Amino acid sequence: MADVFRALDDETRRLILDELVARNGQTLFEICGVLVSRHGVSSTRQAISQHLAVLEEAGLVVTERRGRSKFHYFDGGPLTAITRRWPATGRDPS
Amino acid sequence: MADVFRALDDETRRLILDELVARNGQTLFEICGVLVSRHGVSSTRQAISQHLAVLEEAGLVVTERRGRSKFHYFDGGPLTAITRRWPATGRDPS
DNA sequence: AGGATAGGCAAGCGACTACTTGCCTATCAA
DNA sequence: TTGATAGGCAAGTAGTCGCTTGCCTATCCT
Numbered sequence: 001m002a003d004v005f006r007a008l009d010d011e012t013r014r015l016i017l018d019e020l021v022a023r024n025g026q027t028l029f030e031i032c033g034v035l036v037s038r039h040g041v042s043s044t045r046q047a048i049s050q051h052l053a054v055l056e057e058a059g060l061v062v063t064e065r066r067g068r069s070k071f072h073y074f075d076g077g078p079l080t081a082i083t084r085r086w087p088a089t090g091r092d093p094s
Numbered sequence: 095m096a097d098v099f100r101a102l103d104d105e106t107r108r109l110i111l112d113e114l115v116a117r118n119g120q121t122l123f124e125i126c127g128v129l130v131s132r133h134g135v136s137s138t139r140q141a142i143s144q145h146l147a148v149l150e151e152a153g154l155v156v157t158e159r160r161g162r163s164k165f166h167y168f169d170g171g172p173l174t175a176i177t178r179r180w181p182a183t184g185r186d187p188s
Numbered sequence: 189a190g191g192a193t194a195g196g197c198a199a200g201c202g203a204c205t206a207c208t209t210g211c212c213t214a215t216c217a218a
Numbered sequence: 219t220t221g222a223t224a225g226g227c228a229a230g231t232a233g234t235c236g237c238t239t240g241c242c243t244a245t246c247c248t
Binding site for chain 4: 189190191192193194195196197198199200201202203204205206207208209210211212213214215216217218
């Protein structure tokens with residue numbers, strides 16, 4: 001569970017999740033391209049690869065290898081643990 | 095929104111939220127005590143105070159001062175932004 | 189086979205973070 | 219007023235994180 005929060009604590013990784021939700025099953029190079037074009041993220045391919053590794057380790061991204069390409073899919077399953085641990089409602093200062 | 099993820103990316107801060115959910119409106123010293131007794135957290139009072147400041151800056155904790163005491167209340171409002179940004183459902187690897 | 193494409197591994201560096209230490213302010217009780 | 223309680227401020231330090239750089243492996247196409 002700590003991996004999920006660590007993975008979410010980075011703007012680039014959050015943007016990657018956004019792009020995977022918008023278009024699922026992208027490759028590393030596709031993600032690099034869309035991060036540069038739609039957001040001003042100017043990171044190297046290795047940086048994005050490491051981000052994807054963190055997201056995959058957290059279970060937020062599932063990969064599927066076909067040939068020399070690796071497709072990345074979003075998985076929001078681990079997110080349910082957050083609102084299951086703490087109520088997402090307001091406070092109660094009596 | 096980045097403050098929320100940064101605040102959640104720490105086990106001690108997550109434990110603090112747990113304890114505030116279990117018993118709302120605790121003071122700094124009470125939180126220090128319960129962190130030591132119920133979990134093996136051996137941090138100084140200042141460390142916990144800094145954690146509470148991070149949680150408060152993220153809006154996850156709301157404080158209320160009365161006299162020389164400061165009471166801390168959990169607020170799960172910022173958590174709704176998480177599942178509103180990404181679907182908390184499973185993947186779809188077609 | 190040879191080049192091009194898609195991705196992986198690992199070391200090094202700068203910045204940030206959690207934590208401690210030391211001292212200070214404010215409130216309450218005797 | 220004096221002491222004790224509850225908390226705040228700031229500097230220093232060790233460890234972690236994001237990123238780059240350089241090189242390597244695997245797959246596809248001609």
